[in-house]
Amino acid sequence: MKIKAKLKGDIVKVKALAKHDMMTYNQAEKKTGDRNNANFITHISATVNGKVVFDASTSQFLSKNPIFKFQFKGGAKGDKIEMTWVDKKGNTKTDKSKIK
């Protein structure tokens, strides 16, 4: 996952790219013959200093390698931002970055 977080004024703008196939049920059926092979990110969240600043439950209709842009108040330069996603098969990935 690529994370870019930038402080502008008192607002932190974050851009994150999660690497994931985001395979829908139809795609899974076409490629593997089984709808149950679908796999996509189901939940993604971001924390700064242990506080949740972004949280979303997602479906299969986000693009492949989906991009999330969001903004929040209350971050400072140098703070660590941590983002985690969970997919339908239970895989998780966590990445860290710093607010610039």
Next chain:
Amino acid sequence: MLRRNFLKVGALAAASAVVVPQLNATDFRATKPDTWSAHTVEDAIKGLYGAITPIESGVTVGAPKVASNGGAIPVNVKSDIDAKTVAVFQDANPEAAVIVFEMNEGSILNYDIKMKMGASGTITAIVEGKDGKFYKGSKTLEVALGGCEG
């Protein structure tokens, strides 16, 4: 050997301690399963919020009028409403729900995502305000090349 075991236990304990703060967030896939399997926008909204009549103002959905690639359509949802949750739906794919954001302290309602649409259709965003009211914004767009099968 003993020390190795001790370290293992310590690492496990540390790992589980790190995961805990994230459990504050609501997993809408677990709490509202009906939303994600609903085929129409109306049913998906009903599954998430119950029977509501949203006010059609205050929410802006930004998307290109004609999307050349249905596999990655940039969509922006923006509003000044003091909100609890934000949900995005569309009516071109087999199921309607796309994403549900949960707002936290300090969150600003200005989200950009990239989504897939199999055909031309309408994107609907519902904002659940802290005042208990619901607001709706929508955007109809043409999709030149559907992106759900490829």
